[in-house]
Amino acid sequence: MFKTLDSAVPVACWSCSIGHNDSTLFCPHCSKIQPPPGGDYFSVFGLKPRLELDLSALEQEFHRLSRKLHPDRFARALVNEKEWSLADTALLNDAYRTLKDPLRRTEYLLKLEGAEIGEEHSGKDRVDPSRVPADLLEEVFDLNMQLEEMRMARKIGDEDSALEASLAEAKEKFSGLLKAVDEDLRAEWRAWDEGNELARQASQKRMVALLDRRHYLSNLVRDVTETLGA
Numbered sequence: 706m707f708k709t710l711d712s713a714v715p716v717a718c719w720s721c722s723i724g725h726n727d728s729t730l731f732c733p734h735c736s737k738i739q740p741p742p743g744g745d746y747f748s749v750f751g752l753k754p755r756l757e758l759d760l761s762a763l764e765q766e767f768h769r770l771s772r773k774l775h776p777d778r779f780a781r782a783l784v785n786e787k788e789w790s791l792a793d794t795a796l797l798n799d800a801y802r803t804l805k806d807p808l809r810r811t812e813y814l815l816k817l818e819g820a821e822i823g824e825e826h827s828g829k830d831r832v833d834p835s836r837v838p839a840d841l842l843e844e845v846f847d848l849n850m851q852l853e854e855m856r857m858a859r860k861i862g863d864e865d866s867a868l869e870a871s872l873a874e875a876k877e878k879f880s881g882l883l884k885a886v887d888e889d890l891r892a893e894w895r896a897w898d899e900g901n902e903l904a905r906q907a908s909q910k911r912m913v914a915l916l917d918r919r920h921y922l923s924n925l926v927r928d929v930t931e932t933l934g935a
């Protein structure tokens with residue numbers, strides 16, 4: 706299970722000694738800066754893990770906390786407080802960068818939930834043929850043949866406008882499929898946010914599959930774009 710505000714570890718404030726949960730940058734009692742909290746990125750913003758976020762509220766909170774953490778405010782503070790203002794700022798920046806981006810946010814939340822996703826679990830650069838989505842096998846095979854043909858033609862200085870048009874069409878089609886994946890992901894956000902434990906587990910599985918498909922499709926679109934633009 707993920708850490709939520711409810712289950713966050715209670716710690717005592719270094720300054721006023723009153724206990725608070727380990728997810729806050731500032732003591733709720735004496736307002737003093739705290740060491741980098743051990744909770745997740747959501748808790749930095751006082752949120753529970755969820756996928757549909759109010760991005761303008763997130764941005765406002767980011768700016769508010771950034772201002773409060775600004776090193777100038779700690780010019781006359783204790784050495785520890787100075788160090789924490791830098792460490793907390795770095796954490797806040799990482800958290801904001803991750804949560805404001807829909808894909809990064811989704812991947813982050815799935816990783817919190819223990820899913821195996823991300824670069825270390827998939828083909829890093831080129832399209833990995835072993836992960837071709839089953840419904841696209843034939844089209845991907847054709848596309849790869851055409852890409853190879855195009856590269857050969859380019860190498861010997863040939864112009865093949867029919868092949869070029871066909872590749873441009875394929876690019877359009879796969880870009881469309883990519884958009885469809887993003888819409889499906891958005892639908893899963895709501896399913897996860899509003900679902901019970903069982904619904905969440907099912908939704909997580911679908912999101913992992915959608916992210917794999919997305920990764921595959923975006924590599925494909927990139928390959929076509931590169932070949933056409935070469």
Ligand SMILES: [Zn+2]
Nearest residue numbers: 718721732735
């Ligand atoms: Zn305090």
